[in-house]
Amino acid sequence: MVRASIGSLSELGIEKVRMLAKPTTVYILQYSKRGCLAGCKFCPQSATSATCKDYVSRIPWPIVPLGEILKRIKGRGNFARMCIQSIIKPEFENEILKIVSEIRRYGIKLPVSIALTPVESSFLYMYKEKGVDYIGVGLDAATPEIFYKIGKPYSWNKYINFIDRAVEIFGRKRVIVHLIFGLGEKIKDFVYTMKALYEKGCEVALFAFTPVRGTHLHDLPQPEILKYRIVQIARFMLSKNLKKIPDVEHLAQALLTSGCPGCNRPFYNETPRKIYNYPNAIMLERDKAKLIKEISTALEIVDINKLIG
Numbered sequence: 001m002v003r004a005s006i007g008s009l010s011e012l013g014i015e016k017v018r019m020l021a022k023p024t025t026v027y028i029l030q031y032s033k034r035g036c037l038a039g040c041k042f043c044p045q046s047a048t049s050a051t052c053k054d055y056v057s058r059i060p061w062p063i064v065p066l067g068e069i070l071k072r073i074k075g076r077g078n079f080a081r082m083c084i085q086s087i088i089k090p091e092f093e094n095e096i097l098k099i100v101s102e103i104r105r106y107g108i109k110l111p112v113s114i115a116l117t118p119v120e121s122s123f124l125y126m127y128k129e130k131g132v133d134y135i136g137v138g139l140d141a142a143t144p145e146i147f148y149k150i151g152k153p154y155s156w157n158k159y160i161n162f163i164d165r166a167v168e169i170f171g172r173k174r175v176i177v178h179l180i181f182g183l184g185e186k187i188k189d190f191v192y193t194m195k196a197l198y199e200k201g202c203e204v205a206l207f208a209f210t211p212v213r214g215t216h217l218h219d220l221p222q223p224e225i226l227k228y229r230i231v232q233i234a235r236f237m238l239s240k241n242l243k244k245i246p247d248v249e250h251l252a253q254a255l256l257t258s259g260c261p262g263c264n265r266p267f268y269n270e271t272p273r274k275i276y277n278y279p280n281a282i283m284l285e286r287d288k289a290k291l292i293k294e295i296s297t298a299l300e301i302v303d304i305n306k307l308i309g
């Protein structure tokens with residue numbers, strides 16, 4: 001059994017929900033009755049949180065037999081990728097191997113990402129050998145202080161060392177570090193860490209903090225949208241190695257969801273009224289006039305060139 005995002009299941013015809021934007025990746029999450037043994041204070045999957053384990057961020061993730069998902073993916077051409085999100089439980093590294101083997105046994109040729117906490121390099125080699133092409137790393141916090149405050153497992157240094165090993169094994173731009181903005185960090189510290197990660201050869205997938213009832217951080221508000229826009233613009237410029245600010249129209253691309261190719265995570269952090277990460281170009285175009293105003297204001301608030309150094 002695994003969990004899968006409600007959007008993925010709806011796209012596969014297993015559940016029925018009305019969707020403003022369709023997921024372009026099938027998102028699967030490892031299942032454990034107790035939840036994840038890590039104690040991340042923002043996450044409903046953590047065994048330490050009092051929440052129902054059916055959620056990650058704002059999205060329900062029902063429990064489904066893996067075979068049911070794989071049977072339906074075959075023959076449908078509407079996905080660009082599969083993402084296996086891990087939890088910490090006994091033998092989770094081996095279970096991921098089994099999941100990837102099953103995907104291939106069903107004849108599914110989609111590229112596969114794994115979102116991981118630090119594991120031994122031997123597992124990374126085995127995942128790569130099975131055709132996994134991108135690794136996501138849930139560092140989540142942009143500074144060591146926030147890292148410890150939000151209860152991440154292991155140590156900051158262990159994560160950084162894991163990121164370095166993953167880049168060595170999977171190659172530059174193939175390791176996508178997940179960072180959550182809105183956990184109490186300063187913009188300049190957040191951008192400093194993004195820059196350091198890009199210098200290591202990583203990419204950054206940006207998330208906006210989203211409070212979930214029953215978690216330890218349920219009282220913390222979501223970040224201000226303009227601050228998030230600043231961070232999105234900085235990430236976009238670092239990713240494209242831009243030294244000059246492009247025109248505002250072009251900069252609107254910075255507001256699209258960042259991550260592995262084909263990963264759009266629709267409404268993972270947002271409501272239809274407050275969109276942090278745009279899941280597709282159609283929605284971006286629909287809101288373009290408003291977004292151009294937001295970007296222009298963001299650029300008046302900070303000197304982006306100075307910020308990204």
Ligand code: SF4
Pocket residue numbers: 025081082083084113114115134135136137176178205258259260263264
């Ligand atoms: S960026 Fe998207 S596809 Fe890649 S690991 Fe993260 S959630 Fe999965």
